[in-house]
Amino acid sequence: MNVDLLVVGSGFFGLTIAERVAKELGRKVVVIDRRSHIGGNAYSEAEPETGIEIHKYGAHLFHTSNEVVWDYVRRFTSFTSYEHRVFSNYRGEVFPLPINLGTINQFFRSALSPDEARTQISEQASEFSTSSAANLEEKAISLIGRPLYEAFIRDYTAKQWQTPPDQLPAEVISRLPVRYNYDNRYFNDTYEGLPTDGYTAWLERMADHPNIEIRLDTDFFDSTQPFNKNETVGNVPVVYTGAIDRYFDYSQGELAWRTLDFEQEILPVGDFQGTSVMNYADESVPFTRIHEFRHFHPERNYPTDKTVIMREFSRFASQNDEPYYPVNTASDRQRLIEYRALQDDEKDVFFGGRLGTYKYLDMHMAIGSALSMFQNKLEPFFAV
Ligand code: FAD
Numbered sequence: 001m002n003v004d005l006l007v008v009g010s011g012f013f014g015l016t017i018a019e020r021v022a023k024e025l026g027r028k029v030v031v032i033d034r035r036s037h038i039g040g041n042a043y044s045e046a047e048p049e050t051g052i053e054i055h056k057y058g059a060h061l062f063h064t065s066n067e068v069v070w071d072y073v074r075r076f077t078s079f080t081s082y083e084h085r086v087f088s089n090y091r092g093e094v095f096p097l098p099i100n101l102g103t104i105n106q107f108f109r110s111a112l113s114p115d116e117a118r119t120q121i122s123e124q125a126s127e128f129s130t131s132s133a134a135n136l137e138e139k140a141i142s143l144i145g146r147p148l149y150e151a152f153i154r155d156y157t158a159k160q161w162q163t164p165p166d167q168l169p170a171e172v173i174s175r176l177p178v179r180y181n182y183d184n185r186y187f188n189d190t191y192e193g194l195p196t197d198g199y200t201a202w203l204e205r206m207a208d209h210p211n212i213e214i215r216l217d218t219d220f221f222d223s224t225q226p227f228n229k230n231e232t233v234g235n236v237p238v239v240y241t242g243a244i245d246r247y248f249d250y251s252q253g254e255l256a257w258r259t260l261d262f263e264q265e266i267l268p269v270g271d272f273q274g275t276s277v278m279n280y281a282d283e284s285v286p287f288t289r290i291h292e293f294r295h296f297h298p299e300r301n302y303p304t305d306k307t308v309i310m311r312e313f314s315r316f317a318s319q320n321d322e323p324y325y326p327v328n329t330a331s332d333r334q335r336l337i338e339y340r341a342l343q344d345d346e347k348d349v350f351f352g353g354r355l356g357t358y359k360y361l362d363m364h365m366a367i368g369s370a371l372s373m374f375q376n377k378l379e380p381f382f383a384v
Pocket residue numbers: 008009010011012013014032033034035038039040041042057058059060061062063218219220221241242243260324325352353354355361362363364366
């Protein structure tokens with residue numbers, strides 16, 4: 001086989017590895033993906049009727065505080081000055097997120113100062129302490145108090161995870177800050193923006209190297225296709241970014257994932273909701289949020305009489321669904337330990353990415369961890 005490295009999966013993790021190994025080490029890399037396009041979940045494309053860029057697998061916002069990652073990604077794309085903001089519809093009223101002084105004062109019909117709000121919320125939050133919170137529910141209540149938790153978090157989280165919030169790990173909610181000022185930027189990171197000419201142009205530039213060959217519609221587990229598992233493992237080094245339980249034929253049981261269903265609609269209006277993402281907090285609304293893609297690129301000349309929206313529904317994934325988010329219950333974590341032990345016996349196979357590590361990874365984390373794998377494992381591996 002005239003190839004130095006096989007990369008399974010062309011998402012940000014796989015493409016970062018491929019780009020580094022091809023460019024820095026001058027090695028020949030084949031990247032396979034079972035989908036018919038590159039880019040994994042970050043893939044986007046122009047909706048044909050309107051030309052509006054849609055994120056096929058859910059809205060993707062780039063943000064990072066990691067200087068190494070920020071320097072690296074800008075070799076392939078520039079970024080717009082987009083700043084993400086999210087609102088939540090609770091019982092027919094719209095509130096700003098993340099929970100901030102604006103949310104608090106609107107919800108309690110008050111005009112509290114930052115200190116007054118802190119005092120009130122800490123009284124409402126006193127039933128649990130943040131440091132010893134054992135699960136998502138306790139953590140959320142310890143941060144924002146029970147009334148705000150029950151309005152904005154409890155039912156949305158139950159809809160999104162289909163797991164009661166008291167059985168979800170506390171970390172899920174750490175990503176949702178609470179602010180005692182009117183700042184409603186969704187992310188706290190130093191750098192934020194959207195790729196100026198879209199995600200796919202960025203991803204294609206990463207893959208554009210004479211030492212990289214991309215093969216789409218190619219499943220690693222289909223033994224009739226080239227570069228499948230039987231043919232490659234043991235013969236050529238492999239970076240595997242597919243699901244870890246699938247790699248081992250689910251021998252230790254299935255890891256639980258959430259998947260999403262997206263319902264896209266083109267509407268004959270210039271602006272449907274006035275913002276890019278509107279969450280729906282109530283249990284009675286079956287979807288979790290609506291994305292309106294035109295608002296991601298206000299700098300573009302999109303049609304003013306049409307808009308594209310996408311309703312997002314969440315549910316548990318079965319084996320034939322795309323696994324999107326690790327659910328990560330206690331039994332999942334136990335299984336993961338068993339899979340990691342098996343992984344150590346796989347010769348010259350490197351597991352990475354969101355699916356390969358069963359970890360929630362934002363794009364900058366996937367890229368950052370691929371850069372670390374390149375430096376700490378692959379460079380030494382190819383040096384001998
Ligand atoms: P993926 O992008 O999932 O790529 C894995 C690739 O492996 C896929 O293309 C898949 O087809 C391929 N594959 C799997 N199994 C096989 C097989 N057997 N054979 C061949 N190929 C295979 N990050 C952010 O920073 N900001 C966001 O706003 C954000 N929003 C998100 C919203 C959603 C709905 C989702 C699902 C993710 C979001 N992310 C976001 C995370 C982002 O998608 C990931 O960080 C990034 O995709 C991780 O890249 P990856 O390469 O690890 O995995």
